Amino acid sequence: MSEGHAPLQAAVAQAIARGETSQARHFVSSRGESRRDAEQQALENLFSDAEAREAAITAAGSGTVSGYIHTLADTVSYFYCSGSSCSLVGKVGVQYVTNIGFYPDITMYGELAVKQGPSVDFTANECLSRWDANNWPDSTVHTWSNCPAAHNRDTWTTRALILSETWRQGGTRGEKYYNRYRMTFKTSAGSRPSFGPWEWETKRWYIPTSSTHPYWLV
Known part of the structure; x- marks a missing residue:
């Protein structure tokens, strides 16, 4: 992961954690229109990871x-x-x-x-x-x-x-x-x-x- 990637993933993860999922999706989707790299896949994976994590946190x-x-x-x-x-x-x-x-x-x-x-x-x-x-x-x-x-x-x-x-x-x-x-x-x-x-x-x-x-x- 390059130095510029970690802040980007962390920022999207924070937006999801704040409940700003639609804004985060729009940001990631807009980026995906011009970039289909490993970083883009990692960003998209954050949404499914967040859904699983939220279900676990809600229960426990x-x-x-x-x-x-x-x-x-x-x-x-x-x-x-x-x-x-x-x-x-x-x-x-x-x-x-x-x-x-x-x-x-x-x-x-x-x-x-x-x-x-x-x-x-x-x-x-x-x-x-x-x-x-x-x-x-x-x-x-x-x-x-x-x-x-x-x-x-x-x-x-x-x-x-x-x-x-x-x-x-x-x-x-x-x-x-x-x-x-x-x-x-x-x-x-x-x-x-x-x-x-x-x-x-x-x-x-x-x-x-x-x-x-x-x-x-x-």
């Missing part, structure tokens, strides 16, 4: 578990694309931590931090606890206020600390839950473009009908 959730603590840590790279090439602008790290060990209280905290590139304005940082309704539509049962409170809008920063918040009486016994996170930002560079949204879902936690502690389904 993302992140790691240690005891009662779930940590979702990720780094998103964002790019400027022009014509048939893309260049890396920066990277932003996210970390969301959920502790179910003190049920009926559930706690959540974390941080957002620039790892490379210009300062940013976090235009959205949404954290929701959702009830897994199995074959019925899932529903939001708690909105975490500490996530949007982590950063003052319309200001540039390189770090936003999500202070610990507790969801009192968090969830009903015999049910499954998960957290959903959504983040967008704009940069202080150039024309101050917006990037995102990026979305993540944790693994499910189950609250037994007995008096025992909840546990993560891994």
